[in-house]
Amino acid sequence: MKQKEKGPALTRRAFIKSTGAACAMLFVAGSLPSLVRPAAAAPNEKNINDVLKKQFGNKNVSMSHVDIKAPIIAENGAVVPITITSDLPMRSDDYVKKINVYAEGNLEPYVAGIDLTPANGKAEFAMRIKMRKTSNVRVVLETSKGQLYGAAKAVKVTVGGCGG
Amino acid sequence: MASVGKIKIRVPNTIKKGDVIPVQVLVSHPMETGMRKNKDGSVIPAYYINDVDVFYGNDKITHCDWTIAVSANPFITFYVKADKAAPIKIVYKDIKGGVYEQAVQISPQ
């Protein structure tokens, strides 16, 4: 009997203790799957660095002169509009020869290669690409003189709540 | 969706000689990746455009090399320096041998 009366009333301290424990339990439960399977990488996923190395060797890519316009959050990874612009010249003796587009999170990161000529007048190109998950869009420009310029932009790919 | 390989090209209404003009092209194509499945569980075979050529007059001015990661019903914008009266022709080729092309006449003032 005495034991029962002694039982803890819901004091402030006890309340904080129990809430804290509950929160901790929720936190642990929530984070467990990610501990068990860290960053569920598909076995055949390619690393962007390996892809770039294979394509360009050990050449240095200068991260300048290129700008990527893309939405910060893409609600549908199947259609992500991107615009690639560059202030590099398009003269007949010095022009942007090729634009390479990569989506780093895709199983095959290489998305497209676009060959340009001086007749384009402007190194700008817009297209819509598919992205498997949240990752960087990366662009590498090759000039006719063999220099490489690049840029990267992060795009969040979300799964909407109302895809009916 | 509508039938495969229909093309719409949009260029500015008035073009001055020497202008760098945007050309917007839309083509209807499913761009199947070969990774999706039907409702019955069978894999939908890959079916996508992998090669795009743009001609201005007789010159090939742009070439695209595409993979499965280009969205369905591909839309592109590229630029052309309008220095002569000539047609701009765009040719799409898909991996099943389909060839779709359309041209639009450019006449700079």
Place this chain on the structure above:
Amino acid sequence: MSKFIVRIMILPACALFVFSACAVRTPSAGGKASAPVITEYTPNISTQEYEKRYQAVYGKFTEQMAAEGNPADFVVDDGKDLFSKVQGSAGKSCASCHGANGEKLKGVAAMYPKYDPAIKGIDTVALQINRCRKDHMGAPELKYESDPQLALELYVKSLSNGVPIHVSIDGPAKPFYEAGKEYYYKRFGQFNFSCALCHVKYAGHMIRANLLSNNRHHTDHFPTYRLDWSGVGSLQKRFRGCNKNVRQEPLPFQSETYRNLELYLTYQGNGVPIQVPGFRM
């Protein structure tokens, strides 16, 4: 120790209870005597605030993509071809009665859905096209959501582009409007949601990564190209999608309930100009 665990379990339950108690319904301005009394919701945020949030989340993204190139434009062209194609036993095409370029149908779709005495119910554009085909052309009805059906519906609606929606709910249409409203406010599905809960009360709030839209602009752009579908779909396809999202068995296309719902929803957008084909997420 067991008491400790019990307390842990009670806490979330308490939180849930408090949350649901907060969601008090606001009393309606005036209930109808005939239909069951519906307690209407007032939106949590003002229209201006909603517009602000919409701009913050989506900006001009879809408008810009639609202006650049809407794949549904191809479907409109298909519909135009179909409109002047002779089909059926009567040897007629849509254009035989409605003019070569559908001149006589300009602005007509803005009045739909409307009450039709012949079917003693609400007539929608899609249903009317199929009734025309059956009664006047002697052609087979088109399967709903099939490519030709959507193309034709889209083309007919595109003839009314820019015309403000003006559907009538007076006279015989009134009971059907009330029935549509009842469905709009009815809770259903495993999640026990109603249409109005999301799109009136909580419009402008986020549901995971989506902004809940308010119902003013729900009908002006359908049939629309939707990125999520990677294709064109009708308003009733969206109804079915919404039903599935709240774990409710969707109804068949052009069922009476959906037609009533379409009338109710379109009336909410009265005055908004029609803009098809739309382009949405």
